[in-house]
Amino acid sequence: MTEHYHPRVKQLMDGELSLSELPPELRAEGEAALRWLATVDRTPIVLSSNLDERVMAKVRSRLPARTRVLDLRRRIRPWVLGAVAAAAAVLLMTLPRESRVRVPVVAIARAPVHVRFVLYAPGAGRVAVAGTFNQWNADAAPLAPTRRPGLWTATLPLSPGQHQYAFLVDGRRWVSDPTAPTVDDGFGRRNSVVAVNPQTERGRGL
């Protein structure tokens, strides 16, 4: 069973109180907490001296940085549809109850567009969506349960551009969007992708 620190001891650990500001009955607990906090390893880590050579060897084997980005855009584009969010919402309403589906919402706009994220996660206690639009902050965008059991949703404003994301179920399990396109995150996993295209892209056959 978890033993909780007294809230004032937590303030002490945060550096917001001094030991002398604690009531006498909490000082022993506070001292013990400060003792182990002071022991935390803060030794600087120095990486291998040839790390920069290894990085630069990889960099030199690649295309120039600007070229790579243009190439990436070209590769991702084909899945981008010119649909608007409303159409996606209509499609969502027609989905069968069992489907673990969220529609990849794509809009054409200059201002942020509200995009609805949906995940069917039966048995989940909580679901969140984290991605490049919220710095992968798992607390920033919780999904709310809907009337349909197991179906979770959240609507977020997304600025124009491509956004990578994944769902976090019960704070432990990362789940990519089953129906959205995915891209390699560069580290061996797949991130889902949604795009909001700037207005200037209209008519390019995306």
Added chain:
Amino acid sequence: MGSEQTRSDGEIVRSVLAGDIDHYGLLVRRYSDRYARYAAAMLGSRDAAEDAVQDALVRAYDQLAQCRDPENFAGWFFLILRNRCFAEHRRQQSQARSMETRDEAIAGPERADSAVEVAELRQTIGRALQLLTPEQREVFVLKHVEELSYEDIAARIGASVASLKMRMHRAYDRLRDELKELA
């Protein structure tokens, strides 16, 4: 153009994007060690940190044209490294790596005589940190290892101070339990 030391990150980024690939080495030398301690604490070992930093530096090069504020290359690179650390955690989860392997990975070098007790407690704390959620571990590392304020952490990772404190306070309670178990 200034010397290597005086050139700003923005100047170097623009130079690399203009085609001077070798100038990226200036950024690599400037930042390869800066967040190594963060990565080591997040991932549990120096070797894992080295892999993460290397991958993140290559990744940053690939995405350099998307760095909206070249003068803040450091903050942008930190977010890429952070993403790499969280991705590693997800990969470990999906591979269901055994705790035995993790324990071995996070064991630090042995230390001698009078420092033994402190070294043992440090190792125990390091082991307990790996039992936190990555979000809890991150805020603990940034505050108590990197010694940043809540406000600085909030600005760096885009979270509110209130949510960071909540994460941290849960981490304190969890660490208290784990330290008791592991001691």
